[in-house]
Amino acid sequence: MLRDYLERDGFAVRCEYDGLSGADAALSGHYDIAVLDVMMPGLDGFQTLARIRTASTMPIIMLTARGDDADRIAGLEHGADDYVPKPCSPRELAARLRVILKRLQKQAASDTQAAQPLIAGTLKLWPTLRRAEDNGTPMELTSTEFGLLEVLARHVGHPVSKADLSTEAIGRPLTRFDRSIDVHIHSIRNKLKPLPDGRSRIQTVIRKGYQLISG
Amino acid sequence: MLRDYLERDGFAVRCEYDGLSGADAALSGHYDIAVLDVMMPGLDGFQTLARIRTASTMPIIMLTARGDDADRIAGLEHGADDYVPKPCSPRELAARLRVILKRLQKQAASDTQAAQPLIAGTLKLWPTLRRAEDNGTPMELTSTEFGLLEVLARHVGHPVSKADLSTEAIGRPLTRFDRSIDVHIHSIRNKLKPLPDGRSRIQTVIRKGYQLISG
DNA sequence: GCACCGCGTTAAGACGTGTTAATCCATCGC
């Protein structure tokens, strides 16, 4: 019955009739949200909830007997996102689904918001994700390498002094005879595709520092 | 119909027939601009607009009923870039698309103002790329050589004192008996094609400094 | 003419950076 109503309401629904197969379906990655009845054969709602939570943070709504505050509280404490007292109107369930999905969307959006990449030519950096791509292929950078590249990228086309690189990317002032930066730059260069003209994307500006090329 | 026309006009078009899939397509990152009909099944145009805007600042054009100022204003207020009254001629839509895309391009270009070379005759310098061309062939300059040439190029046709060259290009005041500049200029001259009349492109203005010839 | 100055040119030495390998350090699973 719920399925029919929800589908008419624009949701794509899949039903499973015991906890185990429900958990499997939920973890298949094809769905945005799970609705669990507390009363189920095999694993009950709480066991299923726990099983899904071991591997996923997807939103989960519990269907509980009306007025059963104990169940409700237990569910929320174990990681459910909401509960709906049963029997419930399909309308109400649909509304709650929408609220939770919208909340999720917003969050994803604001996550993506932060994810405006830094761009320097074919190079893209997502600082919040600590992810870097060169020419579409992901780069495998260590943490400090990413930090250095990020600082360079924030000043594309202009040299950045080793002192600044050290304080901003490594969080420590540059000391005499400190060659760390040079070594890190070297390994970044090895991981970075060269420019069309064969030069490195990171140019050294002698006695000034390093400069990321924008082209 | 619009699709046919736009494709003949050189655009690569993808059509979706409801708001949700339209938003997905728009956010896929494969497209430069979105055109939304206000009247759509599923999410309507405004909902779709909002959805795209949560994650992207891509340009969006709304197709609204002719004369419906309310729709128009609502669209623009919610982040649309332009609107086109419907029914509209494909010509008009194409024209607006081009205007907006051109505006976007310009902006991208000025962001990359890398692409503005310093020019002195056959000599071109891209400071942000640290790249130099003479007569179309790339020059192999050391870091300080590039710096010196850049400073000279910023004052084409006028002499630049050695003191200025030293502070601006090497970052150090000129001291007595310092002949560094002269030596560097010498090696730049060797790498630079001479003028048609055989003279060097870098002229020495005695007791004043050096001057890059604009011709 | 002569001493001096400014610059051109060259070469040797000083210096900064590239590169590699060894060492140190933190983390993790047992």
Add this chain to the structure above:
DNA sequence: GCGATGGATTAACACGTCTTAACGCGGTGC
């Protein structure tokens, strides 16, 4: 605890660039 692992740092050497020094030459003022 232990070793294993991976990354950061240090050390050492190689190399290219910058600076310094030296000499040459033309111009200038005495």
